[in-house]
Amino acid sequence: MTTLLTHLESLRSAGRKLLVPYLMGAFPQPDAYAEALLAVAEHADAVEVGLPYSDPLMDGPVIASAGERVIRDGAGPVRVLDLTAEIESRVPRIVMTYYNPIHRMGETEFCRRASVAGFSGLIVPDLPLEESESLRSVAAGDGLAWVGLVAPTSPPERIAAVAEATTGFVYAVSTLGVTGTRDALAVSARRVVAACRAATDLPVLVGIGVSNAEQARAAATTADGVVIGSAVVRAVLEEGAEGARAFLAGVRGGLDTL
Amino acid sequence: MSSASRWPEVTERGWFGQFGGRYVPEALMAALIDLEDEWSSARNDSAFARDLDGLLVNVVGRPTPLYLAGRFSELAGCEVWLKREDLAHTGAHKINNTVGQILLARRMGKTRIIAETGAGQHGVATASAAAYFGLPCVVYMGATDVARQHLNVVRMEMLGAEVVPVESGSATLKDAINEALRDWVTNVTETHYIIGSVVGPHPYPEIVASLQRIIGDEARAQFLVATGRLPDEVIACVGGGSNAVGLWRAFYDDSDVRLVGVEAAGEGLDRRHGASITAGDAGVLHGARSLVLQDAQGMIAHAHSISAGLDYPGVGPEHAWLAESGRANYVAVTDDDAVAAFRALASSEGIVCALEPAHALAHALATGHNGGLVLVGLSGRGDKDVATLAEYVEARSQ
Numbered sequence: 001m002t003t004l005l006t007h008l009e010s011l012r013s014a015g016r017k018l019l020v021p022y023l024m025g026a027f028p029q030p031d032a033y034a035e036a037l038l039a040v041a042e043h044a045d046a047v048e049v050g051l052p053y054s055d056p057l058m059d060g061p062v063i064a065s066a067g068e069r070v071i072r073d074g075a076g077p078v079r080v081l082d083l084t085a086e087i088e089s090r091v092p093r094i095v096m097t098y099y100n101p102i103h104r105m106g107e108t109e110f111c112r113r114a115s116v117a118g119f120s121g122l123i124v125p126d127l128p129l130e131e132s133e134s135l136r137s138v139a140a141g142d143g144l145a146w147v148g149l150v151a152p153t154s155p156p157e158r159i160a161a162v163a164e165a166t167t168g169f170v171y172a173v174s175t176l177g178v179t180g181t182r183d184a185l186a187v188s189a190r191r192v193v194a195a196c197r198a199a200t201d202l203p204v205l206v207g208i209g210v211s212n213a214e215q216a217r218a219a220a221t222t223a224d225g226v227v228i229g230s231a232v233v234r235a236v237l238e239e240g241a242e243g244a245r246a247f248l249a250g251v252r253g254g255l256d257t258l
Numbered sequence: 259m260s261s262a263s264r265w266p267e268v269t270e271r272g273w274f275g276q277f278g279g280r281y282v283p284e285a286l287m288a289a290l291i292d293l294e295d296e297w298s299s300a301r302n303d304s305a306f307a308r309d310l311d312g313l314l315v316n317v318v319g320r321p322t323p324l325y326l327a328g329r330f331s332e333l334a335g336c337e338v339w340l341k342r343e344d345l346a347h348t349g350a351h352k353i354n355n356t357v358g359q360i361l362l363a364r365r366m367g368k369t370r371i372i373a374e375t376g377a378g379q380h381g382v383a384t385a386s387a388a389a390y391f392g393l394p395c396v397v398y399m400g401a402t403d404v405a406r407q408h409l410n411v412v413r414m415e416m417l418g419a420e421v422v423p424v425e426s427g428s429a430t431l432k433d434a435i436n437e438a439l440r441d442w443v444t445n446v447t448e449t450h451y452i453i454g455s456v457v458g459p460h461p462y463p464e465i466v467a468s469l470q471r472i473i474g475d476e477a478r479a480q481f482l483v484a485t486g487r488l489p490d491e492v493i494a495c496v497g498g499g500s501n502a503v504g505l506w507r508a509f510y511d512d513s514d515v516r517l518v519g520v521e522a523a524g525e526g527l528d529r530r531h532g533a534s535i536t537a538g539d540a541g542v543l544h545g546a547r548s549l550v551l552q553d554a555q556g557m558i559a560h561a562h563s564i565s566a567g568l569d570y571p572g573v574g575p576e577h578a579w580l581a582e583s584g585r586a587n588y589v590a591v592t593d594d595d596a597v598a599a600f601r602a603l604a605s606s607e608g609i610v611c612a613l614e615p616a617h618a619l620a621h622a623l624a625t626g627h628n629g630g631l632v633l634v635g636l637s638g639r640g641d642k643d644v645a646t647l648a649e650y651v652e653a654r655s656q
């Protein structure tokens with residue numbers, strides 16, 4: 001079992017709902033990133049760190065412009081890995097990146113660097129099961145857990161195959177669409193979680209469009225936890241590290257009532 | 259559609275050698291698999307073939323002429339024949355693809371059409387096909403292209419399409435495709451995305467190439483009738499690469515026929531350009547592994563070309579494969595040389611062509627081709643480019 005999964009399983013069996021916030025690496029600026037990441041990690045069970053990419057086609061405006069800002073500040077994927085490595089880590093970190101930066105660096109070199117930088121999991125939103133075989137095997141060799149994504153359009157056979165390949169948690173995409181906050185949790189979220197449950201005993205976390213404590217709580221009534229991205233990035237941008245910490249404390253509080 | 263060449267053969271999962279594949283979010287996988295299934299059933303359905311042929315004849319106006327450019331040939335020092343896709347309905351080859359894909363969309367019960375466009379020709383061709391079938395249509399277009407291809411924006415709007423300007427990144431074709439993909443991920447259940455070139459995830463490169471090969475199937479037969487032989491060289495401009503593979507597929511097995519793809523060298527290969535094959539390397543963009551312009555960390559570069567349709571930092575996987583295998587050769591032509599060739603054609607033949615195929619003409623002019631027979635894909639007409647040309651002329655006259 002991967003260290004990420006062992007960690008999540010032990011929390012889950014203790015009855016805790018899992019909170020995995022996302023932060024764009026080197027955001028809001030390279031010199032303010034450490035403070036932001038530590039604040040975001042405080043109430044988290046694992047943290048997802050995004051690598052900036054020029055063409056983030058699964059991202060809505062909040063995360064896409066965060067990435068553009070980081071790139072303008074001169075921080076590419078390599079710099080984000082290096083910066084992250086220097087920041088004290090209390091919970092596991094998962095690196096989230098589009099595939100081309102991995103392809104460019106080479107799968108072997110990328111996984112080695114991510115592992116050296118202290119990451120224990122990997123999410124690649126534009127790499128479906130069929131194209132990810134070699135990366136999954138390289139990642140496994142470097143102790144990086146694979147997080148498989150399941151969408152509302154995934155038929156049962158695909159869900160089973162994704163779950164089979166997953167060695168971290170199953171990322172249940174709540175709704176069709178790109179990252180971004182929504183007014184309400186999609187009705188499809190519950191159905192996607194149920195379909196994942198039918199296929200696997202792995203932890204199932206709901207992500208994409210989970211925007212506040214109430215929605216997180218609603219999602220986690222059936223799921224094992226949530227991934228929150230745009231709302232966290234926006235909190236860091238608008239209210240600073242302290243604001244993000246307070247936002248996630250509220251989410252944590254809601255989850256802890258379940 | 260044709261029984262002719264099976265070369266290069268695309269594998270079941272969409273690979274042209276080591277290029278192609280399907281690098282997309284999980285949310286799109288089911289739709290791509292459906293599309294692939296629909297495409298294979300349509301290909302074996304005589305009713306689909308009949309419907310498509312009817313549209314190609316009555317709507318598109320096929321076959322397009324093969325034209326001997328006599329006075330231009332004198333300038334080139336070789337016999338230059340033009341395949342006149344500029345005379346197809348809406349003014350470019352793009353419509354061959356959109357009428358076919360809209361038939362597929364209808365078979366799949368899709369009720370909404372989206373597309374990206376660079377030069378606006380694919381957007382106009384999509385809007386026209388959507389209007390013909392009464393389907394709502396949204397076209398994503400980079401803000402830079404909205405400005406420089408204004409005529410086509412007006413045409414799309416008159417055809418009833420909604421044109422959405424895209425401000426992100428380089429605000430050109432690459433970014434329009436990103437935005438179309440974001441729309442598709444959100445609305446995939448009822449929407450069909452008509453991609454405009456032989457790019458994107460499998461099965462798009464294969465579908466678009468199959469729908470465009472009518473260009474070469476016609477041209478090859480016309481050439482034989484007109485000259486009694488095959489051309490020595492077949493030249494086409496390459497943006498994403500659809501008019502080029504559309505023209506070339508019929509010639510793949512004719513090993514004596516040289517295939518030359520012309521990319522945009524823009525301001526020069528040491529400056530800003532769009533020459534992904536000549537100057538790029540392997541990468542993954544818009545759902546396929548191909549050749550792309552990128553930096554050392556895999557950030558996609560901003561391309562540049564005076565022609566919006568060649569202003570793209572990637573290319574279809576079939577071209578990457580043709581380049582690697584050596585079946586086709588690729589060269590790059592600058593903005594200046596393309597404009598000079600545009601003018602040469604206009605003044606020698608009375609044809610105002612698009613700036614994209616002007617790149618192919620520039621290559622025909624440049625080499626002389628030992629006096630041989632040359633076939634050039636004249637992929638579109640140039641009305642859309644008059645503002646760009648006026649600006650170009652004005653900037654040079656100062």
Ligand SMILES: Cc1ncc(COP(=O)(O)O)c(C=O)c1O
Pocket residue numbers: 350351376377378379380454455456495496497498499500501502566567568612614615637638639
């Ligand atoms: C007239 C014309 N030719 C060529 C192209 C380039 O596309 P492709 O390489 O797919 O033929 C375009 C694209 O907009 C075009 O409008």
